[in-house]
Amino acid sequence: MNIYGQSIEDLEMFLESNGMKKFKAKQIYEWLYDKRISNFDDMRNISKETIDLLKINYNMDMLKLIKRLDDVDVSKFLFELFDGNRIEAVLMNHDYGNSLCISTQVGCNMGCAFCESGRLKKVRNLDAYEMVLQILQIEKMVNKRISHLVLMGIGEPFDNYDNVIKFIDIINHPKGIALGSRHITISTCGIVPKIKEFMNYDKQVNLAISLHAPNNEIRNKIMNINKVYPIEQLIDTVKEYIKKTNRRVTFEYIMLRGVNDSLECAIELAKLLRGINCYVNLIPYNETSHIEFKKSSKEMILKFYDALKKDKINVTIRREFGSKVSAACGQLRSNYEEGL
Ligand code: SAH
Numbered sequence: 206m207n208i209y210g211q212s213i214e215d216l217e218m219f220l221e222s223n224g225m226k227k228f229k230a231k232q233i234y235e236w237l238y239d240k241r242i243s244n245f246d247d248m249r250n251i252s253k254e255t256i257d258l259l260k261i262n263y264n265m266d267m268l269k270l271i272k273r274l275d276d277v278d279v280s281k282f283l284f285e286l287f288d289g290n291r292i293e294a295v296l297m298n299h300d301y302g303n304s305l306c307i308s309t310q311v312g313c314n315m316g317c318a319f320c321e322s323g324r325l326k327k328v329r330n331l332d333a334y335e336m337v338l339q340i341l342q343i344e345k346m347v348n349k350r351i352s353h354l355v356l357m358g359i360g361e362p363f364d365n366y367d368n369v370i371k372f373i374d375i376i377n378h379p380k381g382i383a384l385g386s387r388h389i390t391i392s393t394c395g396i397v398p399k400i401k402e403f404m405n406y407d408k409q410v411n412l413a414i415s416l417h418a419p420n421n422e423i424r425n426k427i428m429n430i431n432k433v434y435p436i437e438q439l440i441d442t443v444k445e446y447i448k449k450t451n452r453r454v455t456f457e458y459i460m461l462r463g464v465n466d467s468l469e470c471a472i473e474l475a476k477l478l479r480g481i482n483c484y485v486n487l488i489p490y491n492e493t494s495h496i497e498f499k500k501s502s503k504e505m506i507l508k509f510y511d512a513l514k515k516d517k518i519n520v521t522i523r524r525e526f527g528s529k530v531s532a533a534c535g536q537l538r539s540n541y542e543e544g545l
Contacts, residue, residue, distance in 0.1 A: 208263040209375075212375055292335070297526050314364065355389075414457065
């Protein structure tokens, strides 16, 4: 087992069941996440006996960096996992800090028509440690602290719910990386039962919904998940979530030329979201050579934006990062596999 997948409670139980003091778990966490050692032997205030026990039961294996691409304010990392599978993570410099986008699965089963990740069906879920290591290794490589985390890389986080929650518990722990829950955002294509489960999670993690359409007719064409949980059900669940948690939700809306970017769509979207404590993030589509969708023109995006504003919907246009580094979900892995 990789030690970076252990919550502090796991370590406490492990220590106790081996007849050791459980407070040592906090010290071990300090070595791992504060001092960032890379060898069990460097844990100087931990007894040799405990270190030996840790060594027998855990490893500190890292992910293997296969490729790194840099562009203005953005870097993209392709990692290989112990079993040869590959995932990617993207680091973006914003004026408010460094935001990291990580993967949660190898491949994805959601099958959104515009998305590169789903061209590889889900091979497996990532373990918590494989998510923790994306943060630790990138922080080390760029020698910067990550201030914001988004679960928007390859995979559907709510199709790997338990590991994702465990991962958040590990990185949010004050003795861990201590990333604040309000600085973490989970993005989902809309798995309704998991949104319901997430309402009861005690941490104030942000929720983003990949909406991408104002009605079932368009959403069914581009997102398979809508056939399972149609838009009314999704919106009702989001309303329930907001009522329960008092948190504002983000709706992501990719602008696809001729598909969902008309003025009628904007008006319909405003009507759908009226009165909901949310904001809409309009995302210029990152075109990919394998998929025929085109991005909307700048003018169209601005018109759409204005229409939403006029209808009193909070709306922002996402800054475009990394079209040169294949930064959209799944593009780096996919291009790499094809030798590009
Ligand atoms: N499965 C989750 C999280 C991963 S996708 C989800 O669906 O939300 C993260 C976001 O990137 C989603 O909103 C997704 O629709 C969007 N996305 C996928 N491919 C894209 C592309 N080529 N250009 C812009 N956004 C894209």
